[in-house]
Amino acid sequence: MTRRAPLQPHLVGAAFRVRDERFHNATRGRLRASDVQRPFTAVRSVALDLDDVSGRCLAYEPLLREGEAFSHETAAALLRLPLPSEPTRVHVLAPPGATRARGRGVAGHVASVAPPVVLHDGFPIVAPAFVWCQLANGLSPYDLVAVADAIVTGPRRGEVRGPALATLEELRDAAARWGARRGAATISEALPRVRVGAESRRETHLRLTLVDCGLPEPAPNAPVRLASGATVHPDLAYPERRIALEYLGDTHRTDRRRWQADVRRRRDLAAAGWQVIEVTAEDLGANRDAFIEAIRQLVTATAA
Structure with missing residues (x-):
């Protein structure tokens, strides 16, 4: 051989x-x-x-040719933004007047107006606020808000948040520069619903679902000071009613340390007199009507 x-x-x-x-x-x-x-x-x-x-x-x-950058879903995935699925093609944006990238496994685009380009982990990518605008034509309204929430919410280490990928003002500026291009109507609908503090796609979906069903808007990851002096951050909360909503995602089954920390947080909240509601994917799906009615009754009762 x-x-x-x-x-x-x-x-x-x-x-x-x-x-x-x-x-x-x-x-x-x-x-x-x-x-x-x-x-x-x-x-x-x-x-x-x-x-x-x-x-x-x-x-x-x-x-990669001069002036090109990774864009759309590819840039979002590099930024670890909460897309509903991993992109299968590499999206590449060419500058105005250039020819678009072509080839197997490539989605080429040409900018009508050149967006800002930044380096992220060594890759040239479209700036996060403009990536958000690029995604508007392909994402649902809820997912577009979830991506924006992630962009404006920096990583939390205890009580301190690190820098966000972009500010709300930068999102507004990018939306204004986007103008009437594809996805403009979805951007206009999503922008007022963006909040700093959401730490997962499902948390955003839950918040928007509650609001769209006529319930008060809960606060994402609001700090709750316990009698022990510790501070915890429920996923969503009605602080004035002492109601916390905790979303149970896949990490609660696959990450043991995360699961144990979340159990402790729920116990601490309950011991402090909070009502803790555990939420699953089924509560936003097949069980949605019953779940919303239960939350409505609880909010009404605690408001009395």
């Missing part, structure tokens, strides 16, 4: 054009071997995680 010629060590974890022979120093036959990936036309890579958006973007980098 013929042994494969070894690849150059610098190729591991890299992507390169087939024509860049000085870089890869491999024959065309060697580049057809099973240990060499074919992520895009005319590009090869070695040992990249092509199931991850960062890996796919690394694989596409040899094809």
Whole structure:
């Protein structure tokens, strides 16, 4: 059996054009071997995680032209924004007047007006506020609000939040510059509903569902000071009524430490005289009417 010629060590974890022979120093036959990936036309890579958006973007980098940036769902995924599903294609935005990117696994776009571009983890991407506008034509109104909530809510470490990806004012500015382009009506509907504090897509969906059913708007992750001196942050709360709503997502089954911390928080709230309502996906689906009626009765009773 013929042994494969070894690849150059610098190729591991890299992507390169087939024509860049000085870089890869491999024959065309060697580049057809099973240990060499074919992520895009005319590009090869070695040992990249092509199931991850960062890996796919690394694989596409040899094809990026001057002025291009990752955009739309790809930029959102790189920013770890709460999309309903992982993008399967790499979205690339070309500057005004350029030709759009084409090829297998690529969604090319051309900007009518060039948006700001920033570096994120080494990748050129459209600035987060403008990524939000780009998503407006493809997301539901609830999901568009959830993405915006994530953009304006910085990561929380105890009582301190880190910097957000963008401010509400930057979202408003991006929406104004977006003008009447596709998705403008959805942007206009979503923008007033964006709140700082939501920490998951389902929390946003729950908040919007309650409001759209005529209930008062709950506060996302409001601080609740306990008698012990500790501060906890229920997912959603009616502080004046001492009602907390805690969404039980998949992380409660897969992340043991998160699950235990959430159990302790619910116990602490209950001990402090709060009514804690655990919410599941079924409560926003098949059980929605009964769930909403139960919350309505509880809010009415505690308001009396």
